[in-house]
Amino acid sequence: VQVVESGGGLVQPGGSLRLSCAASGFTFSRYPMSWYRQAPGKERELVARISSAGGSTNYADSVKGRFTISRDNAKNTVYLQMNSLKPEDTAVYYCKAPVGYLDYWGQGTQVTVSS
Numbered sequence: 001v002q003v004v005e006s007g008g009g010l011v012q013p014g015g016s017l018r019l020s021c022a023a024s025g026f027t028f029s030r031y032p033m034s035w036y037r038q039a040p041g042k043e044r045e046l047v048a049r050i051s052s053a054g055g056s057t058n059y060a061d062s063v064k065g066r067f068t069i070s071r072d073n074a075k076n077t078v079y080l081q082m083n084s085l086k087p088e089d090t091a092v093y094y095c096k097a098p099v100g101y102l103d104y105w106g107q108g109t110q111v112t113v114s115s
Helices: none
Strands: 002-006 009-011 017-024 033-038 045-050 057-059 067-072 077-082 091-099 102-105 109-113
Touching: 002 091, 002 102, 017 033, 017 091, 017 109, 033 067, 033 077, 045 067, 045 077, 057 067
Parallel strands: 009 109
Antiparallel strands: 002 017, 017 077, 033 045, 033 091, 045 057, 067 077, 091 102, 091 109
16 A cells, blocks of 8 residues: 655645645545644644545534545545645645555655745
C-alpha cells in the first residue's frame, strides 16, 4: 500500500490550493479516505473524510465551507480543494488510507499560508 500526497506550497491568505493523494496497492474504491493535518507543536487532526463511493463527506468545523474533499476512483486519487485559506491552515497535510486493520499514511505535503 502506498499513498503519495502532492500539491502543497506557499499561498497568501485568501488563496486556494488543491492537494492530491495518489493511492496504490489496494482496491481504492472499497475504502474511505481521509485528509489530516499537523501544525508545528500540535497534534495531528482530521480535516476531512470521504466514503468509498464519494457520496458521504465529513469536515472539521474549522474548514467547513472552505475545503472540499473529493475522489476519483478511476484514478485512485483523493483531492482536497482548499479555498479562502487562513494562516491557521498552515500545516503538513497527510492522506490516510485505512486498509484492513492498518492505517497507511503518506509522507505529507507542506501548506504554508502567509503574506
